[in-house]
Amino acid sequence: MKNLKLLNNKFIITIFTICILISAKLYAEEAKDIWSLNNEGKNQIKKDENNIDSSEINVLDEKKNIGEIVSYKISEDHNIDSKKLEILGLYDPGENNFKLNMWVNSDGEKIDNLIKKLNKLNLSQDAKEIYNKVILTNSLAPKVNISANQFNNYKINWLIKNKDLNLIKEFVIKNNFSNINDNLITFYLDHYLSLADLQKACEIFKILDYPLTDKYLLKYKIYCLFNKDEQDQAQLNLDLLKEEGFKDKFFEDRLLFLMGYNEQIDNEVSDKNLLDFHLSHRTNNDGFEYEPSDKTADLIWKYLASSNLLIDTSQVDLENSEKILSIEKATHSGNYEEEDLFNLYKRFKFSIDQLITVEDSYKLLSEYERRALLYQGIIIHSSAERKIQLIKILLDEFKKSKIDNAFNKHLVKILKEINIDEVPSNHISFYDEKLESAIKTEKNIKFNNKILHQSKLLNYFFKEIKKEKVEKELENILKKLVKDKNYYFTTKDFILIESLINDGIKVPEKYISLLELYTSNIPTDIQVMLNDDESGMILLRLVEIIGEDNFKDLGSETQYFIIATLNKLNSNKLRNELILKILPFKV
Numbered sequence: 001m002k003n004l005k006l007l008n009n010k011f012i013i014t015i016f017t018i019c020i021l022i023s024a025k026l027y028a029e030e031a032k033d034i035w036s037l038n039n040e041g042k043n044q045i046k047k048d049e050n051n052i053d054s055s056e057i058n059v060l061d062e063k064k065n066i067g068e069i070v071s072y073k074i075s076e077d078h079n080i081d082s083k084k085l086e087i088l089g090l091y092d093p094g095e096n097n098f099k100l101n102m103w104v105n106s107d108g109e110k111i112d113n114l115i116k117k118l119n120k121l122n123l124s125q126d127a128k129e130i131y132n133k134v135i136l137t138n139s140l141a142p143k144v145n146i147s148a149n150q151f152n153n154y155k156i157n158w159l160i161k162n163k164d165l166n167l168i169k170e171f172v173i174k175n176n177f178s179n180i181n182d183n184l185i186t187f188y189l190d191h192y193l194s195l196a197d198l199q200k201a202c203e204i205f206k207i208l209d210y211p212l213t214d215k216y217l218l219k220y221k222i223y224c225l226f227n228k229d230e231q232d233q234a235q236l237n238l239d240l241l242k243e244e245g246f247k248d249k250f251f252e253d254r255l256l257f258l259m260g261y262n263e264q265i266d267n268e269v270s271d272k273n274l275l276d277f278h279l280s281h282r283t284n285n286d287g288f289e290y291e292p293s294d295k296t297a298d299l300i301w302k303y304l305a306s307s308n309l310l311i312d313t314s315q316v317d318l319e320n321s322e323k324i325l326s327i328e329k330a331t332h333s334g335n336y337e338e339e340d341l342f343n344l345y346k347r348f349k350f351s352i353d354q355l356i357t358v359e360d361s362y363k364l365l366s367e368y369e370r371r372a373l374l375y376q377g378i379i380i381h382s383s384a385e386r387k388i389q390l391i392k393i394l395l396d397e398f399k400k401s402k403i404d405n406a407f408n409k410h411l412v413k414i415l416k417e418i419n420i421d422e423v424p425s426n427h428i429s430f431y432d433e434k435l436e437s438a439i440k441t442e443k444n445i446k447f448n449n450k451i452l453h454q455s456k457l458l459n460y461f462f463k464e465i466k467k468e469k470v471e472k473e474l475e476n477i478l479k480k481l482v483k484d485k486n487y488y489f490t491t492k493d494f495i496l497i498e499s500l501i502n503d504g505i506k507v508p509e510k511y512i513s514l515l516e517l518y519t520s521n522i523p524t525d526i527q528v529m530l531n532d533d534e535s536g537m538i539l540l541r542l543v544e545i546i547g548e549d550n551f552k553d554l555g556s557e558t559q560y561f562i563i564a565t566l567n568k569l570n571s572n573k574l575r576n577e578l579i580l581k582i583l584p585f586k587v
Contacts, residue, residue, distance in 0.1 A: 088152045088175045089138030097571045102536035108146020127546040134539040156181040182214040190274045194302040254279040274299045294326040301335040313344040324368045332403035338410040345372040384422035445584040453492040453583045461576040478511045491556040495563050502567040520564035
């Protein structure tokens with residue numbers, strides 16, 4: 001069954017006129033995107049292909065099967081609330097050659113177990129990109145062991161975990177037909193407020209098009225109205241909320257103080273939530289003071305940093321271990337600059353003997369003193385080998401304490417100061433890996449027709465090229481390579497040629513025998529899911545397999561079966577993106 005593509009407005013109206021029965025009347029106004037229609041009341045949906053006008057079917061690509069549009073069957077005997085039928089998402093299935101029913105045949109428990117595994121992994125950028133497309137594609141929910149609400153929560157949780165605020169805003173805009181999720185809106189608001197950007201936070205209320213019920217969000221909305229000089233509207237909303245039984249003396253006192261109704265309030269600082277903390281700061285006229293600890297919420301730390309309320313590390317008492325540990329954790333979370341932390345390490349006083357025998361001496365100290373001694377050892381030693389050895393130990397110390405993000409930028413800075421010609425061979429891979437990960441540059445592809453997977457055939461995967469031209473180019477290259485007795489067809493060559501064949505590119509009969517030399521070894525569980533048409537689960541499994549590695553760092557056998565799997569799914573866009581990560585030679 002081929003992938004569903006975007007439908008024109010006329011076709012959408014026709015399909016939904018046939019499929020959706022609404023108790024009072026049909027919505028026949030200007031149609032929205034098929035993936036985000038909101039149908040009020042209770043719906044009965046059934047598949048009815050026979051009554052579809054043939055002129056409408058012609059709108060689709062001739063290869064598309066109309067059954068996919070209504071493949072999610074619901075019995076006429078069941079009356080289902082429209083909210084349960086809502087499809088939340090960001091991408092239309094056709095954008096990535098996915099299917100609307102990509103999850104329908106899967107067991108909800110198995111999906112849940114796999115997503116729990118993924119949540120425990122520190123996914124690579126490549127894995128995140130695939131997961132992002134898979135989980136945020138508009139799709140029908142599975143039928144077994146999961147509700148539509150639970151299924152939609154996977155999307156919400158991923159958006160929060162991924163922390164892409166632009167993506168969240170786009171998601172809210174595209175799905176703004178019901179209560180999307182209070183946690184998602186709260187995350188958006190708190191994130192921007194933690195950056196001391198109240199205006200950006202309040203923008204979300206211009207988008208939201210449904211009545212709020214969450215008290216925290218309602219407080220935010222009232223405060224945002226006041227902040228944009230709509231005091232009367234803010235007062236009206238507060239009065240209405242109080243009539244419904246709302247009681248929050250802390251919030252009300254501070255809001256009325258800002259409005260000029262309360263002449264004086266106490267200077268209590270509340271860190272119960274970020275909005276209360278912000279109001280504590282804004283309404284404190286006697287000099288705001290707050291001492292964070294390692295138990296302080298990350299949002300509060302970020303707010304303090306963004307508002308220049310953090311203590312200068314040059315003023316920190318070196319005997320205050322709790323404070324130093326909290327600064328290390330805050331640096332890991334991005335609330336202190338790494339430079340500030342390492343300047344703090346410089347202030348520690350160590351003996352000459354400790355600095356000379358740093359590899360042994362550091363073991364006798366507390367965890368933050370270890371890091372300070374190791375860092376000072378890196379500074380004073382001139383030997384490249386000694387420096388890198390100490391850098392490795394220091395990095396390991398950060399990892400043991402689970403604060404390794406506090407040693408990212410500064411690590412690169414130190415390595416850049418070391419002359420590569422002085423780096424011993426046993427440290428060169430570490431040196432290259434850390435510097436390479438910090439330098440992300442776009443490279444140009446260099447074609448080499450003497451190697452199949454580096455030839456101009458690669459143009460096919462990112463350009464619109466006629467099949468006839470590709471077939472002719474393929475035949476010419478194969479003719480030359482077969483004559484070269486020294487040429488060895490690699491796994492990457494087979495990745496390229498099998499992907500071309502999958503797309504209908506014909507290989508001359510005399511070269512077909514080359515393909516019999518190699519076959520992809522698709523794991524059994526994935527093959528079973530292919531047989532059962534569980535494309536969503538298959539894509540999630542591929543995310544798990546890529547995991548914490550980037551696609552280019554996987555073994556060629558693994559790369560091969562992943563591409564082969566995407567070929568079987570006809571997920572050509574995603575396949576092409578991965579192919580261009582591993583096949584071309586880039587300069």
